[in-house]
Amino acid sequence: MKQRTLEIMDTTLRDGEQTSGMSFSASEKLTLAKLLLTELNVDRIEVASARVSKGEYQAVLDITNWAKENDLIDRIEILTFVDNGISLKWLLKTGATVQNLLTKGSLNHLKYQLKQTPKEHFKLVENEIRLASKNKIITNVYLEDWSNGMRNSRQYILDYIDFLYDQPIKRILLPDTLGILEPNETYDYLIELVERYPKKHIDFHGHNDYDLSVSNALAACKAGVNGLHLTVNGMGERAGNVPLASVVAVVNDFMPEIKINITEKKLYKVSQLVAAITGFRIPVNKPVVGENVFTQTAGIHADGDQKNNLYFNDLLPERFGRKRKYALGKTSGKANIEKNLQELGLKLNEIELKKVTQRIIELGDKKEYVTNSDLPFIISDVLGSSNAQKKVNIKSYALTHAKGLKASTSIAIEISGKVFEASSSGEGQYDAFWKALKKIYKREKRKLPKLIDYATRIPPGSDSDALCETTITWNDGNREFLTRGLDSDQTVSAIQATEKMLNII
Numbered sequence: 001m002k003q004r005t006l007e008i009m010d011t012t013l014r015d016g017e018q019t020s021g022m023s024f025s026a027s028e029k030l031t032l033a034k035l036l037l038t039e040l041n042v043d044r045i046e047v048a049s050a051r052v053s054k055g056e057y058q059a060v061l062d063i064t065n066w067a068k069e070n071d072l073i074d075r076i077e078i079l080t081f082v083d084n085g086i087s088l089k090w091l092l093k094t095g096a097t098v099q100n101l102l103t104k105g106s107l108n109h110l111k112y113q114l115k116q117t118p119k120e121h122f123k124l125v126e127n128e129i130r131l132a133s134k135n136k137i138i139t140n141v142y143l144e145d146w147s148n149g150m151r152n153s154r155q156y157i158l159d160y161i162d163f164l165y166d167q168p169i170k171r172i173l174l175p176d177t178l179g180i181l182e183p184n185e186t187y188d189y190l191i192e193l194v195e196r197y198p199k200k201h202i203d204f205h206g207h208n209d210y211d212l213s214v215s216n217a218l219a220a221c222k223a224g225v226n227g228l229h230l231t232v233n234g235m236g237e238r239a240g241n242v243p244l245a246s247v248v249a250v251v252n253d254f255m256p257e258i259k260i261n262i263t264e265k266k267l268y269k270v271s272q273l274v275a276a277i278t279g280f281r282i283p284v285n286k287p288v289v290g291e292n293v294f295t296q297t298a299g300i301h302a303d304g305d306q307k308n309n310l311y312f313n314d315l316l317p318e319r320f321g322r323k324r325k326y327a328l329g330k331t332s333g334k335a336n337i338e339k340n341l342q343e344l345g346l347k348l349n350e351i352e353l354k355k356v357t358q359r360i361i362e363l364g365d366k367k368e369y370v371t372n373s374d375l376p377f378i379i380s381d382v383l384g385s386s387n388a389q390k391k392v393n394i395k396s397y398a399l400t401h402a403k404g405l406k407a408s409t410s411i412a413i414e415i416s417g418k419v420f421e422a423s424s425s426g427e428g429q430y431d432a433f434w435k436a437l438k439k440i441y442k443r444e445k446r447k448l449p450k451l452i453d454y455a456t457r458i459p460p461g462s463d464s465d466a467l468c469e470t471t472i473t474w475n476d477g478n479r480e481f482l483t484r485g486l487d488s489d490q491t492v493s494a495i496q497a498t499e500k501m502l503n504i505i
Contacts, residue, residue: 003259007227009203010036010244011046012274014079016235019280028277031085033063035273036232037072039266040244043454046100046229049079050087057094061438065093073097079139082124085131098138100173101128105143105160107153117157122163129426133168140171140203147176150189171201171227174217179209179239183219203227206242206475208234213242214250221255231291232274233282233445245271245288245320255316265321288315294324346379376504391416391503399429399491409433413440413502420444429491430454437498449476449505470494 013029024032029047030275036042048060060078067073073096079088080099091099103125104110110121124157125141132139142163143149150155164172173189181189186204194202205221205230206213217228234243245267251258271289275282284292296316317324337357348356392409393414401407410423422439426432434451441448453473470493471484479503485496 003257004263005259006221006225007043007159007201007203008244008248008260008262009044009046009077009227009229010042010231011038011205011229011241012036012231012235012244014046014048015205015229015237015241016231018237019235019240019278020237022235022278022280024059024277026055026062029059030062030066032232032270032274032277033076034066035266035270037067037075038070039263040270041261042075043078043227043261044075044098045487046077046079050081050090050092050099057090060094060096068095074138075241079142082121082127083125086129087423088128088135089130089136091137092135097136098140098170099132100140100142101125101132102142102144105146105157105174105177107156108148109145110156118159122160124164126167129167129169133302139167139169140173141167142173142175142205144175145177146174146187147185148178151185156242157193158196161200165197165200171203172197172203173203173229175205175229176207179207179213181206181216182210182212183215186216187219187223190220190225196225201226203229205229207236208239208241208243208305211239214246216253217247218250221251221258233271233280235274235278235280243286249288249315249319263318268320268322279397282335288320294322300395335481348379386490389505392499394495394499394502395419397433397495399433401429407432409436411436411440413437415444430494433491433495434498446505447476449474449475449501454494456493470497472497472501476505 001462013024013032017024023124033045033047036045047058064076075237076096077098077100078091078094078096080091080101081203082101082103104114104116104121107118110118114121116124129139129141133361143157161172174193176186186206186475187342190202190204202225204217204225204227206216206220213234217230227240228247230244230247231241232244243263248260248262248264248267251260252264254497268289271282279469282289282291284290287293289334306454314450337353337360356379395412395414396413397409399407406425406427407429408423408425409429410421411433412419412421414420420440420443422443424432424433424435424439438448451472452475453472455472456468456470458468468488468490469484469486470490471481471482472494473480481501483497483504484492484499485498485500487493487496
């Protein structure tokens with residue numbers, strides 16, 4: 001089967017930045033631009049809106065300087081406006097070479113927002129395109145509110161694209177600006193335009209107001225569009241834009257006639273980085289990149305996986321640089337627990353396994369959150385296994401924190417019967433504690449894992465704020481694992497979680 005290539009334009013740095021409460025710094029934009037183009041291999045990126053701020057100008061300048069050095073400048077795009085060349089001058093100063101000109105794609109917007117006739121608008125648009133062409137700038141044209149335009153003023157859209165057909169532009173960009181479309185409508189509107197204008201490159205730009213953005217993107221592909229606009233983690237205003245990772249998986253698995261250039265294995269890494277930079281956490285059940293999407297919870301699923309991968313589908317975690325996990329809780333069966341024991345290199349006989357399974361079910365009934373890192377301690381508690389006894393004990397600590405001064409901590413820690421002491425200061429109490437701990441482990445030539453994530457919350461099911469739960473994610477070079485602590489003091493709960501990690505390693 002002959003494949004056609006679908007262009008992916010990522011607009012995380014422009015439309016994604018319109019997520020409420022979100023703003024990228026210039027250095028963050030440059031970092032993400034590099035990742036999107038070189039790691040993910042996105043075809044094009046829209047990085048900013050013209051004339052927004054000095055910071056935005058500096059961000060674009062940094063990106064274009066880097067892109068020129070790496071022969072990627074034609075893949076950098078800027079949103080510009082119909083403003084008699086003012087946006088274009090801004091763009092030219094940055095060194096960018098592609099503008100995405102924002103124009104009106106519905107008669108409603110044209111009439112009530114700009115108070116212009118179609119003829120007047122087309123003339124102004126023509127002037128912007130001519131100025132860009134004169135300055136050797138490539139122009140793509142957005143038809144803002146195009147979906148409402150097709151619904152309510154279809155003839156205006158046809159007249160407008162008829163006008164654009166003879167203009168020196170590269171692409172026509174069709175946004176469902178308000179996220180009003182459903183898949184059948186998306187397909188009908190787009191196939192009409194694709195068939196009417198076969199020589200024009202047409203992009204679809206969706207929004208997720210009805211949670212239909214991925215379905216609409218799939219419908220757009222079936223209609224024959226040449227490109228899609230997506231964002232990492234579906235970032236964007238209101239309910240967000242079309243999520244990049246989901247669309248890549250859907251197109252790769254359900255549309256063999258289409259080829260996309262995205263490197264699947266890097267999707268999770270980039271997704272995590274964007275979440276870390278923005279502070280907007282990824283929902284645990286978000287397809288492809290969510291924490292739980294490759295986690296089997298029911299014991300019967302783990303049993304089926306053991307027997308012939310009965311609960312696997314084509315969406316294998318290894319495609320995205322991830323691993324399948326098996327949750328521990330009240331629905332766990334022996335197969336779930338065996339899978340986790342294998343990962344830890346532990347083996348139990350049938351009687352022992354039954355006892356440990358029963359204990360995990362009891363903990364699940366009490367809404368306790370159990371991870372495979374807890375298994376050695378559960379085994380120790382249930383079976384009295386000396387191999388899982390606590391060998392590291394944080395005997396004492398003194399935590400101080402005063403306004404205007406760095407926090408400081410002194411700790412005493414017992415490792416296999418021997419006590420070690422150290423003191424340090426840091427940006428906060430836990431930071432000071434962690435630095436003191438590192439001093440001890442460095443002195444004793446012992447390795448500590450990397451701290452990957454740190455989250456504090458009131459325990460699930462609690463009706464009081466008297467206790468807080470701290471969950472820390474660690475990476476020891478071979479795997480990631482979680483430990484938890486529970487205390488009325490946030491720092492103490494983090495120290496408890498750290499002590500559990502020290503015993504695990």
